[in-house]
Amino acid sequence: MSAPVLDDPAPAGRDAVVRLEGIVTRFGRNVVHEGLDLSIHAGEIVALVGGSGSGKTTLLRHVIGLTRPAAGGVEVFGEALDAGGAAERLARQRRMGVLFQHGALFSAFSVAQNIAFPLRELGVMSRQEIDRLVALKLEMVEMEAAHALLMPAELSGGMVKRVALARALALEPELLLLDEPTAGLDPDRSASFIRLIRALHRELGLTVVLVTHDLDTLAQMATSVAVLAERRIVSHASLDETLALDHPFVARFFRGLQARRSRSNGAGAG
Numbered sequence: 001m002s003a004p005v006l007d008d009p010a011p012a013g014r015d016a017v018v019r020l021e022g023i024v025t026r027f028g029r030n031v032v033h034e035g036l037d038l039s040i041h042a043g044e045i046v047a048l049v050g051g052s053g054s055g056k057t058t059l060l061r062h063v064i065g066l067t068r069p070a071a072g073g074v075e076v077f078g079e080a081l082d083a084g085g086a087a088e089r090l091a092r093q094r095r096m097g098v099l100f101q102h103g104a105l106f107s108a109f110s111v112a113q114n115i116a117f118p119l120r121e122l123g124v125m126s127r128q129e130i131d132r133l134v135a136l137k138l139e140m141v142e143m144e145a146a147h148a149l150l151m152p153a154e155l156s157g158g159m160v161k162r163v164a165l166a167r168a169l170a171l172e173p174e175l176l177l178l179d180e181p182t183a184g185l186d187p188d189r190s191a192s193f194i195r196l197i198r199a200l201h202r203e204l205g206l207t208v209v210l211v212t213h214d215l216d217t218l219a220q221m222a223t224s225v226a227v228l229a230e231r232r233i234v235s236h237a238s239l240d241e242t243l244a245l246d247h248p249f250v251a252r253f254f255r256g257l258q259a260r261r262s263r264s265n266g267a268g269a270g
């Protein structure tokens with residue numbers, strides 16, 4: 001196996017938005033992470049890839065503080081996740097938006113109520129301010145104002161993802177965590193979801209961590225790829241550098257993309 005690529009793909013001088021150091025995670029006897037390190041810098045879209053059960057979702061849960069590693073440090077926005085009092089921890093939480101794979105909407109709430117939920121929790125906005133922000137977020141995810149009154153059961157799969165994204169964006173997060181955002185979407189809906197995230201990334205300067213098994217999503221979105229294998233990040237590098245790695249998981253995972261690239265190179269050469 002060639003040497004793993006562990007150099008930092010972000011330009012020097014940018015602060016880490018997320019820094020994971022020496023993370024150890026255990027569920028009973030199942031050791032999921034062991035000495036895992038990863039730094040993510042402002043403005044990056046990092047695709048986190050790894051085999052099924054390798055601990056990608058668990059890592060995202062550590063970043064937002066839903067779970068705690070058995071050992072190691074989790075820093076977000078330059079501070080330890082549990083630094084400071086309750087108010088400071090909450091303030092840090094609000095700088096992060098999350099879209100989980102089964103990030104279901106509250107089924108008894110309308111689209112508008114779902115998007116308004118994090119805003120209401122803040123308890124500082126008037127009804128009019130909340131309505132205005134909900135309308136703005138709906139527009140941001142390219143949904144019509146009339147959709148605000150629909151119930152989740154009335155939405156298509158693509159619309160559910162958009163509403164969940166609008167809710168994740170409600171508090172204007174600087175860091176967006178996306179777990180399989182395009183899973184279950186048909187190619188058209190998937191492509192438009194990718195366009196949307198890329199536009200938001202460009203316009204809002206978001207930092208994004210993206211877990212995906214979908215090579216098209218990855219190739220079109222990621223500014224870097226972090227590979228979770230053997231319980232740690234074995235490589236964090238550009239897609240091209242990742243493709244050049246001699247690692248069994250990388251070879252298996254990227255086989256389709258490699259084949260497509262060599263076909264198009266062949267076609268170009270001929």
Ligand SMILES: Nc1ncnc2c1ncn2[C@@H]1O[C@H](COP(=O)(O)OP(=O)(O)OP(=O)(O)O)[C@@H](O)[C@H]1O
Binds near residue numbers: 030032056
């Ligand atoms: N709450 C829990 N209790 C016990 N084991 C857990 C718990 N959460 C996760 N695990 C175990 O930790 C491992 C990593 O799970 P995780 O969901 O993070 O993997 P993943 O890489 O996201 O997988 P996939 O790609 O299949 O979604 C698995 O073996 C899983 O069974």
